[in-house]
Amino acid sequence: MDRCGAYLDTMRSTAPLVQCITNFVAMNVMANVLLAAGASPAMVHDAEESGEFAAIAQVLTINLGTPSPRWVEGMEAAARGAVAAGRPWVLDPVAVGATAFRRGLGARLLALKPTIIRGNASEILALAGAEARGKGADSADTVAAAEAAAQRLAEGSGAVVAVTGPVDFVTDGRRGIRCGNGHALMPKVTALGCSLTGIVGAFAAGQPAFEATAAGLAFFGLAGEEAARRAAGPGSFQVAFLDALHAMTPDDLDRGAKLEAA
Template sequence: MKQLSHYLTAMRDQTPLVQNITNYVAMNVMANVMLAAGASPAMVHARGEAAEFAGIAAALSINIGTLDDEWADCMVLAATAAAERGMPWVLDPVAVGATALREEVAARLIALRPTVIRGNASEILALAGTVAQGSGADTGDSVAAAEGAANRLAIQTGAVVAVTGAVDFVTDGRKAAHIAIGDPIMPLVTALGCSLTGVVAAFVAADAPFEATVAALTYYGVAGEVAAETAHGPGSFQVAFIDALHAMTGDALDARARIAGVCSPRFVS
């Protein structure tokens, strides 16, 4: 894997247009986060244009957070268009184990072969058909407990699977990485996890999915650590975090990154 600065530079040089079908709570925060990172976000979800816009975007991210039947159909239309183009797209299966509707929509989307699936441990366990301890969008399971499920899901779907938490875990079923970076205050700010999905899509638009996902998660975590150095609570953290994403240089990213080597994975069955 190349220096992480390579992936950040590649993304910023491309300024990828990323179509985001995300939840109501996340839209504003997500757009600002992606702009600060160097991408070009577009919140396009209407039935009449979702598929058409996927024909011009560089990547697509789909988040099922505030789900309804109309939006579900639009998600499928956009993901179908992305799949037909061979365009990378990222699925964020928010609270997938909570209701039958979420399980049904997630199954429809996974059938369209997302490039990356990013979720918390309980969401990944639920997608893999394992009993999970999630409560709505919050995880009740550890990342370590989801590693085996993530590996199986990656093999079954062909996607890179990213399990995010205190120590992120990324696998494509053949190789894996642990990313121990970030700050505990990050989950206290609404929509930062949803926004990460868009950043992953932007990185994947510019480079190989596994490596780009690892780079995106590391970049995000480093920005969280930088923001925490000056923040006094969740409110000031959000502002400092967006500033840190914008100000991050490739050299700073390389210097602060902590990845437990990209290697053959060790999984729990």
């Protein structure tokens, strides 16, 4: 895939309003990540307004995170609002296989036709109805083990599916691409996975979902690589990561993206 930087340039020039339905742990981190990248986050989740707001935002992201009945109402209202308004939306099926409640919620949200699904290998396997070995919100399966399930999920749902891990895999059911950007410190900071979903959403606002997802993953992972060069550990990494997101140029992304056809 050529010119990842063009997707970053477009995202920043439009500064999309990203509606983020996520958990309390992730809200602050996710908002700061989106601001540093050049997007505009809005943490709007209550059912009284989430559906209406989804028609205002350029893109919606939904993270299962820490669901409660009221938040679930907000998720479903927002997804319906985004679809009705023709807005893209991204599903992050956190720990979807862990409980019957989450499995049911994941199935209902999947039926509301997300544009993109981004999760770890265990989450994608579980959402696709395959056997998964997740440990809470963490994956106990490899990305490679989830690639076939991701392709089936993409074909059946019509969504672009991104399986994230040491080497990410993205498919629309016909094409596949792998992204090798990232650093081992990234999973040591809470809510970076949630924040990645926001970045994928920001890139997908007004841009082709498959290519935008791959570019967003490369941007996020490359920022992690740059941050790790200046960090002494997870604490300083968080600060350096925000700085790296903010400082990265489209040319930097073109030079550093590690994308290859799968």
